[in-house]
Amino acid sequence: MDMAATTSQGRTHRKPGYLKRGDRRFAYLILAPAMAAFLVMVAWPFVDAMTMSFYSYTVYDPEPVFIGLDNFKAILTDPYVLGSWVTTAIFVAGTTLLTMFLGLSWALLMYQDFKGRAVFRTMTLLPWILPSTVSAFIWAWMLNGRYGIVNVLMMNVGAIDSPVQFLSNDVGAMVAVILTRTWISIPLFMSFFLAGLQGMDFQQIEAARIDGAGNLRIVRRLILPHLKPVFLVTGALGMIGNLQQFDIIFALTGGGPVRATSVLSIEVYKQAFQNWSLGMASAIGVLWVFTLMPIVIFYLRSLFRED
Amino acid sequence: MFELRTWKEKLGFFGLLAVIAFFLFFPVYWALSSAFKANGELYRMDPTFIPHQPYLGHFISALTEGPLLLQLGNSLLTSTASALLNAVLAALAGYSFAKFDYPAKKPLMLLILSAQMFPFGVLLISIYPMLQSVGLLDTRIGLTVSYIVFALPVSTYMMYSYFKQVPNELIEAAHVDGASNFKIFRRIVMPISLPAFITVALYAFMWSWNDLLYSMTLITSDDKRTVGPGLLLRYINENNADWGGAMAASFLVAAPIILVFSVLQRQFIGGVTSGAVK
Numbered sequence: 001m002d003m004a005a006t007t008s009q010g011r012t013h014r015k016p017g018y019l020k021r022g023d024r025r026f027a028y029l030i031l032a033p034a035m036a037a038f039l040v041m042v043a044w045p046f047v048d049a050m051t052m053s054f055y056s057y058t059v060y061d062p063e064p065v066f067i068g069l070d071n072f073k074a075i076l077t078d079p080y081v082l083g084s085w086v087t088t089a090i091f092v093a094g095t096t097l098l099t100m101f102l103g104l105s106w107a108l109l110m111y112q113d114f115k116g117r118a119v120f121r122t123m124t125l126l127p128w129i130l131p132s133t134v135s136a137f138i139w140a141w142m143l144n145g146r147y148g149i150v151n152v153l154m155m156n157v158g159a160i161d162s163p164v165q166f167l168s169n170d171v172g173a174m175v176a177v178i179l180t181r182t183w184i185s186i187p188l189f190m191s192f193f194l195a196g197l198q199g200m201d202f203q204q205i206e207a208a209r210i211d212g213a214g215n216l217r218i219v220r221r222l223i224l225p226h227l228k229p230v231f232l233v234t235g236a237l238g239m240i241g242n243l244q245q246f247d248i249i250f251a252l253t254g255g256g257p258v259r260a261t262s263v264l265s266i267e268v269y270k271q272a273f274q275n276w277s278l279g280m281a282s283a284i285g286v287l288w289v290f291t292l293m294p295i296v297i298f299y300l301r302s303l304f305r306e307d
Numbered sequence: 308m309f310e311l312r313t314w315k316e317k318l319g320f321f322g323l324l325a326v327i328a329f330f331l332f333f334p335v336y337w338a339l340s341s342a343f344k345a346n347g348e349l350y351r352m353d354p355t356f357i358p359h360q361p362y363l364g365h366f367i368s369a370l371t372e373g374p375l376l377l378q379l380g381n382s383l384l385t386s387t388a389s390a391l392l393n394a395v396l397a398a399l400a401g402y403s404f405a406k407f408d409y410p411a412k413k414p415l416m417l418l419i420l421s422a423q424m425f426p427f428g429v430l431l432i433s434i435y436p437m438l439q440s441v442g443l444l445d446t447r448i449g450l451t452v453s454y455i456v457f458a459l460p461v462s463t464y465m466m467y468s469y470f471k472q473v474p475n476e477l478i479e480a481a482h483v484d485g486a487s488n489f490k491i492f493r494r495i496v497m498p499i500s501l502p503a504f505i506t507v508a509l510y511a512f513m514w515s516w517n518d519l520l521y522s523m524t525l526i527t528s529d530d531k532r533t534v535g536p537g538l539l540l541r542y543i544n545e546n547n548a549d550w551g552g553a554m555a556a557s558f559l560v561a562a563p564i565i566l567v568f569s570v571l572q573r574q575f576i577g578g579v580t581s582g583a584v585k
Contacts, residue, residue, distance in 0.1 A: 026488040027407030034400035034463060035415065041456050042422045045433035052432070102327060109324050112309050120328065122569070126335055129568050131382075132517050133535040134557040137542070138338040141550050147350045149337055155352070186331060205308065215309045215316060244426045247519035251539055265428045265520075272432045273524055285429030296424040300417065303464070 046289070053283035059276045071283035080259060081267065081284065085291070087174075088243065088263040094178040095185070095245075096238040100231070102182065103189025108219065110190065111197050128187035136251030139180040143167060170260035173253045177261050181248050185241070189234055196230035197223070229302075236299040243292055264288045342366070342554035349551050365555035374529060375556055378537035382516060383563065385447050385533060389454035390512035393462055396455070397507055398500070401466025402492060406478065416467075422460040430456055431524060438525060445527045453521055458511035465510070469503035470496070509571065516564060534560045 053071055055064035075081050110121055127135065142149050143166040151163040166172035200223065208218055246265035249255065255262035255270065262270075264284065272281035311317045341349060345362040348355060369375055404416050434453055435444070443449030473496060481491045497504070523536040532540075538560065542553035 023407055023488055024409050027403045027409055030399040030492070031403040031415065034396040034419065034459065037396055037455050037459060038419050038422065041434065041453065042425060042430060042459075043418075045430040045437065046425045048433035048437075049429050102330075105323060106327050106331075108308075109320070109327070112311075112320070120324075123332060125568060126565070127331060129513065129564050130335075130557075130561050131535055131538075131564075132519050133538045134561055137538070137553045137557050138334045140543070140548075141341065141554065142334055142337060144550070147352070147354075147550075149354060152352060152354055183330070183334065200308075202308075209310070215319075218309075240423055244428070246428055247517065247535070251519060251543075265426065268426075268428045268432070269520070269524075272428075273435075278432055278436075281432050282429070285426065285432060288426055288429060289424055292424050292426065296421065299423075300420055303420070304417075 049282040049285050051282075052279055053286045055279045057277070057279040064279065067279070071280050072287070074280070075283055075287065083259065084262050084264055084267045087259070087261065088291075090174060091178060091181075091245070091249075091261070091263050092239055092242040094174075095181045095242045096235065098178065098182045099185040099189050099238055100234060103186050103234070104193050104227070106186060106190045107193035107197060108223070110194060124187045124190060126187075127183050128185075130184075132184070132247035133251050135180060135184050136248050139176060139183070140167065140252055143172075143176050167253055168257050170257060173257055173261050177249050177252055180252060181242065181245060184248065185238065189238065192230055192234045192237075193227065196227045200226055233299065233302055236295050236302070239295050240292065240299065243288075243295070264291075338554045339558060341551060342558055344551060346551060365551040366559065369552055369556040369559060373541055374532075374537065375534075375541075375559065377530060378532050378534045379560055379563075381447060381531060382533040382535075382560075385451045385454065385522075386512050386515040389451045389515045390458075390508045392451070393455055393458050393511035394504055394508040397459060397462035397466045397511075398497070398504055400463045402470050402496065404463070404467045405470035406473075406475070416463075419463055420460050422456075427456060427520060431521060435524060444525060445531060447526075447531055450522060450525050450533075451515075453525060454511075454515040454518065457514035457518070458507075462507045462511055465507050466500075466503060469500055473499065505571070509567075 052064065054066060054068060056067045056070070057064040106124070110117060110124070130138075143151075145151065145163050145165040145168065148163070148166070150166075151160070154160045155163065164172060166176050204222055205218055208222060213221065244265060245263070246269065249261050249263060249266055250269070253261045255266035268281050268284050268288065271277050271284060309316070309320060311320050340356065340358055342365055343358040343361045343363070344355070345360065345364060348359060348362075400419070404412060431453075434456075438444045438449045438453070443452070477495060478491055481495055486494070517535070518533070519535040519539070522533040523539075526532050526536070529537075538553070538556055542549055542556065
């Protein structure tokens with residue numbers, strides 16, 4: 001730091017930690033490409049969707065027709081569309097909680113030193129790097145209503161008399177998409193928790209052990225409190241990701257049977273690219289953004305707290 | 308960390324290990340095993356866990372009877388191009404945020420990061436007509452550019468937090484030697500930041516590689532399709548699904564990325580977690 005203050009060729013170094021102020025032009029210049037990409041591909045499409053939500057624009061309308069709040073009125077009075085918020089909530093809550101529980105458990109197991117741990121750790125990444133369609137295929141085949149291994153095993157041990165048609169009944173389809181999405185997300189969550197565990201204070205654990213604390217007590221009293229910030233961040237990230245999830249659900253169930261797994265992403269896709277009703281799709285999208293907003297704000301605040 | 312002295316403690320630990328490991332890895336094993344079974348062995352109520360008569364027919368038909376290789380090429384092309392584009396944009400922006408001071412910095416940074424608020428599905432409603440109007444609908448270039456949406460915000464933040472750790476003295480010293488800002492960035496900062504750059508590129512690659520929604524919507528001709536929608540359209544239709552073929556094709560498609568990750572995984576996972584948590 002001392003060096004930085006004296007070597008700026010005559011210009012003063014005003015703020016420690018940063019470079020000379022005269023370099024502002026360069027800073028703007030290298031920011032410009034990312035900013036341009038952001039404006040064209042994110043900001044403008046969003047503003048456009050906001051605007052479009054006040055219009056009726058379908059294949060029957062040659063030009064968008066301004067209809068004020070009619071799209072929103074239609075959404076708020078349509079029990080089916082409103083139902084997709086409930087469906088989304090079930091999917092997001094189920095997936096996020098299950099992933100956090102299994103991700104944390106797996107991280108705790110992988111933190112313990114045992115023979116073969118390295119192999120397990122390496123393999124853990126596998127579900128995450130498979131393309132979504134491939135993961136959906138694997139689970140659709142496992143849960144197949146006739147020859148799926150899940151049905152076959154359950155029938156063989158006598159748990160069920162006839163195969164369960166997972167993907168063609170409401171509850172089964174929801175279970176299937178939650179399981180598949182959880183399966184894919186565990187590796188990433190495991191890494192977050194594992195990173196959090198690296199900062200554990202071992203002396204504290206040793207001291208608790210001398211006081212006679214068992215493994216479960218150490219998890220409850222020491223490890224879980226230590227991981228609290230990780231819980232908050234992974235919880236927020238998990239919800240943001242799951243609230244947007246489309247690929248797995250579309251590939252597995254297409255939102256069905258009927259509308260049983262029709263979450264917001266599926267609803268918007270169907271309105272926009274199957275019904276070509278862009279105004280309506282945008283209106284649902286705008287409400288979807290407001291659903292996501294509080295979680296993203298929470299996440300960004302926790303990200304910037306240290307800065 | 309845990310003490311596993313009594314048989315109860317051991318049972319608890321290894322029992323939980325076995326259950327979660329089964330959930331994580333058995334599906335992959337089962338898919339692989341299914342890919343090597345002829346239909347007679349595949350569809351039966353007393354399944355064989357190891358194929359009795361290993362059969363390569365599904366792999367051969369997956370490779371020869373459809374555009375799988377072509378679509379795999381499309382996926383690799385669009386994912387690699389968008390990953391590089393994304394990593395370059397993120398590195399430049401991240402450097403600007405990390406090492407310079409200007410009034411609009413924090414708002415601009417928040418603006419880029421807030422992009423996570425806008426679901427990809429919503430942006431797509433406007434990206435579709437936008438690409439159409441400039442003639443980029445149903446082109447791989449259009450798809451590549453659209454993929455920026457997925458990873459740019461988080462990538463920028465990942466590069467930013469990496470550059471923050473690069474000591475200012477290093478850059479100041481080069482200034483004294485008369486090097487320009489751009490030269491310092493290219494010759495000094497980038498070479499030592501290569502691990503972060505690769506991590507960010509891989510992160511972006513994963514997003515496009517996994518994508519189904521954009522590719523399915525923005526590409527309409529079969530020969531330009533990527534593997535996600537390609538597999539879906541080919542193997543699954545309501546009445547008869549070719550499960551053996553689907554499993555074989557799945558592994559052919561997954562092989563290249565499994566290879567890349569088995570080499571780079573340790574570095575990658577550390578990079579992604581440190582970027583998102585802190």
